[in-house]
Amino acid sequence: MAEEMEKKTIIKKKESQVDFSKKEKQSVESVYTVKELSDHAKVLFHTRKECVMAALKKAGISACTVSHAKNIVKTFIQKEVV
16 A cells, blocks of 8 residues: 555656756847837838837836837837827
């Protein structure tokens, strides 16, 4: 009976262990300041520097990734002006 419990414990431990070698390595994006992003506004966002600065300021962001900034700038530019 004690042997069976030991075997179950060992099996549970093996099942709960995570094999990190099988997981894909996730790429990490670099974080840039508002100035860095706005300096490259034409290339990255196809808009003017002032639009990027305004969008990120309105969102309260001082630094973020390019993909996050693209979403913010796109939303900002597409907003309807009333």
